[in-house]
Amino acid sequence: MPPKRLSVVVTRRLPAPIEARMAELFDLRVLGGDKSPDRAALIEALPEADILVPTITDVIDAPMLAGAGDRLKLIANYGAGVDHIDVATARQRGILVSNTPGVLTEDTADMGLALMLAVLRRMTEGMAQMQQGVWEGWAPDALLGTRLGGKTLGILGMGRIGQAMARRARAFGMDIHYHNRRRLHSGLEEPLEATWQERLDALCAVSDVISVNCPHTPSTFHLLNARRLKLLKPTAVVVNTSRGEVIDENALTRMLRAGELAGAGLDVYERGQGVNPRLRELPNVVLLPHMGSATREARLEMGEKVLINMQTFADGHRPPDQVVPSML
Numbered sequence: 001m002p003p004k005r006l007s008v009v010v011t012r013r014l015p016a017p018i019e020a021r022m023a024e025l026f027d028l029r030v031l032g033g034d035k036s037p038d039r040a041a042l043i044e045a046l047p048e049a050d051i052l053v054p055t056i057t058d059v060i061d062a063p064m065l066a067g068a069g070d071r072l073k074l075i076a077n078y079g080a081g082v083d084h085i086d087v088a089t090a091r092q093r094g095i096l097v098s099n100t101p102g103v104l105t106e107d108t109a110d111m112g113l114a115l116m117l118a119v120l121r122r123m124t125e126g127m128a129q130m131q132q133g134v135w136e137g138w139a140p141d142a143l144l145g146t147r148l149g150g151k152t153l154g155i156l157g158m159g160r161i162g163q164a165m166a167r168r169a170r171a172f173g174m175d176i177h178y179h180n181r182r183r184l185h186s187g188l189e190e191p192l193e194a195t196w197q198e199r200l201d202a203l204c205a206v207s208d209v210i211s212v213n214c215p216h217t218p219s220t221f222h223l224l225n226a227r228r229l230k231l232l233k234p235t236a237v238v239v240n241t242s243r244g245e246v247i248d249e250n251a252l253t254r255m256l257r258a259g260e261l262a263g264a265g266l267d268v269y270e271r272g273q274g275v276n277p278r279l280r281e282l283p284n285v286v287l288l289p290h291m292g293s294a295t296r297e298a299r300l301e302m303g304e305k306v307l308i309n310m311q312t313f314a315d316g317h318r319p320p321d322q323v324v325p326s327m328l
C-alpha cells in the first residue's frame with residue numbers, strides 16, 4: 001500500500017501552478033476563494049488537516065489552535081510575516097511553523113524606495129494634477145520636493161529587507177544609519193557604510209527618512225510611539241513596508257495633520273483599524289494597499305517555498321524555513 005497522503009488545508013486561492021503541484025503531492029482542500037474563509041469555516045476544517053497553509057490574512061490564534069485537535073503538525077505560512085500566528089502556542093502544541101523569507105526581499109525593498117521617492121518628490125500630487133487636468137505648466141516653484149542624495153535614511157530593523165533598502169538608498173546617495181538589536185558584522189556594515197545607532201531614539205533624531213523594516217512582534221509593537229515620533233525632525237518622512245503595528249498610527253496621523261512631520265509612505269496599517277480616513281485626506285501621505293511583495297515572481301516563489309517546506313516535513317525532516325519563538 002502506498003503511504004497515506006497528508007491532508008492539507010489551504011485557506012484561500014494561491015497561484016494556479018502552486019495549487020496544482022500541492023494537489024499532486026497532498027490531499028488538498030482549498031477553503032476560501034479570493035478571500036480568507038470565515039473563522040468558523042477554518043475552525044471546522046482544521047481537525048481534518050495535517051498541514052495548514054494560511055496566508056497573512058488569516059488569524060491563527062491560541063483558541064483556533066486548541067480547536068485543531070492533535071492532527072495538525074505544520075503551519076506552512078504563505079508569507080514572510082507570522083504575526084497573525086500564535087507561534088509560541090503552536091510550539092507548545094507540537095505544531096511546526098514555517099514561512100517564506102528571502103524571495104520577497106528585493107521586491108519589498110523596491111516598494112520601500114518607491115514610497116520614499118513618491119513622498120519626497122511629491123509624485124502623487126503631480127499625478128493628481130495631471131489626472132484632474134489642472135496642470136498650469138512648468139513653474140520654478142511648482143511641486144518642489146526634497147532631494148534624496150545627501151539625506152540620512154534611518155532603517156529600523158536591518159534584516160534582509162532593511163539591507164536591501166540600504167543598498168538601494170546608497171545608490172541614490174543617501175547616508176545609512178540603522179537600529180537593530182545586534183550590530184551587523186563588519187562584512188555587511190562596511191559595504192553599506194552604515195552607522196549603527198544602538199538606541200532607537202538616536203536613530204529617530206538623525207533620520208531624514210525613517211523606514212520600518214523590522215517584523216511585528218510583541219517587542220516591536222508601537223516601537224515608533226508618540227514619544228519617538230516626536231524625536232523625528234519636523235522635515236522627516238516615515239516609510240513603512242513591514243507591519244502597521246510597529247508604528248502608533250493614531251499618533252502618526254495626528255502629527256502629520258499638525259504638520260509636525262513632512263510626510264509618510266505607508267504600505268501597511270494597524271490590523272483591524274482599516275486605513276485611517278484622516279490619513280487619506282493628506283496630500284503628503286502616499287498610501288498603498290499592502291503590495292510590497294506583489295510581483296508575479298515573488299508570489300510564485302513564495303508558493304515554491306511553501307511547497308518545499310511542506311514536502312521536507314512530509315519526508316520526515318524539519319522545514320527549512322521553520323520559525324521558532326526565539327527568532328521573533
Ligand SMILES: O=CC(=O)O
Pocket residue numbers: 056078079080081082104242292293
Ligand atoms: O507582508 C507580506 C508578508 O509578510 O509576506
